[in-house]
Amino acid sequence: QKEVEQNSGPLSVPEGAIASLNCTYSDRVSQSFFWYRQYSGKSPELIMSIYSNGDKEDGRFTAQLNKASQYVSLLIRDSQPSDSATYLCAVFGGGADGLTFGKGTHLIIQP
Amino acid sequence: GAVVSQHPSRVICKSGTSVKIECRSLDFQATTMFWYRQFPKQSLMLMATSNEGSKATYEQGVEKDKFLINHASLTLSTLTVTSAHPEDSSFYICSARVGIDQPQHFGDGTRLSIL
Numbered sequence: 001q002k003e004v005e006q007n008s009g010p011l012s013v014p015e016g017a018i019a020s021l022n023c024t025y026s027d028r029v030s031q032s033f034f035w036y037r038q039y040s041g042k043s044p045e046l047i048m049s050i051y052s053n054g055d056k057e058d059g060r061f062t063a064q065l066n067k068a069s070q071y072v073s074l075l076i077r078d079s080q081p082s083d084s085a086t087y088l089c090a091v092f093g094g095g096a097d098g099l100t101f102g103k104g105t106h107l108i109i110q111p
Numbered sequence: 112g113a114v115v116s117q118h119p120s121r122v123i124c125k126s127g128t129s130v131k132i133e134c135r136s137l138d139f140q141a142t143t144m145f146w147y148r149q150f151p152k153q154s155l156m157l158m159a160t161s162n163e164g165s166k167a168t169y170e171q172g173v174e175k176d177k178f179l180i181n182h183a184s185l186t187l188s189t190l191t192v193t194s195a196h197p198e199d200s201s202f203y204i205c206s207a208r209v210g211i212d213q214p215q216h217f218g219d220g221t222r223l224s225i226l
Contacts, residue, residue, distance in 0.1 A: 036217075042219070042220070043117075043204045043218060049213075088154075092212055097160075098143070098145045101154065102154075103154040104154055
């Protein structure tokens with residue numbers, strides 16, 4: 001059974017600070033890792049993809065992957081109230097399967 | 112790129128009605144599409160994986176005869192909720208991917224309300 005674990009939160013961060021979201025996964029052979037943002041009542045939208053160990057930066061977002069520790073994280077710099085949403089970690093293990101999603105972390109950016 | 116269109120966005124209908132939801136990949140071909148359901152304040156739940164030209168693969172506990180999936184072309188998958196009842200009221204979301212290890216791109220979702 002492939003599992004993706006996230007702290008459900010809520011995670012409360014003051015505006016302008018760095019928000020750090022964490023995710024662990026159980027399938028050691030997982031190949032691809034994704035972060036999605038989901039606003040209440042909306043469908044998920046892709047924020048970041050990461051495929052190899054290390055950091056990947058895109059604007060205010062940085063994804064970090066450590067395959068040895070089976071850990072992936074998302075950092076949001078200069079957090080804005082508009083970043084308040086649920087963040088879903090998703091992992092692809094290979095084959096015909098789709099993504100395995102975590103239950104999401106609810107992030108609240110306090111003005 | 113990688114745009115997925117889902118239609119309709121909202122359906123309100125009487126109990127016993129069958130409802131069809133369409134999912135289209137607009138700028139890419141998708142051999143595989145996915146159908147999810149999400150209840151309020153709950154996580155995404157995968158219902159089925161839709162493969163072009165073959166039968167869908169349903170997750171455990173999802174009734175095949177109730178949720179009919181057709182993936183007739185590389186750009187279109189449909190989900191039909193047959194004889195819908197109030198307990199079928201939910202947010203249904205489709206997704207598609209460009210390649211096997213690529214991210215899934217989601218449609219805007221369909222909010223289904225059965226009276």
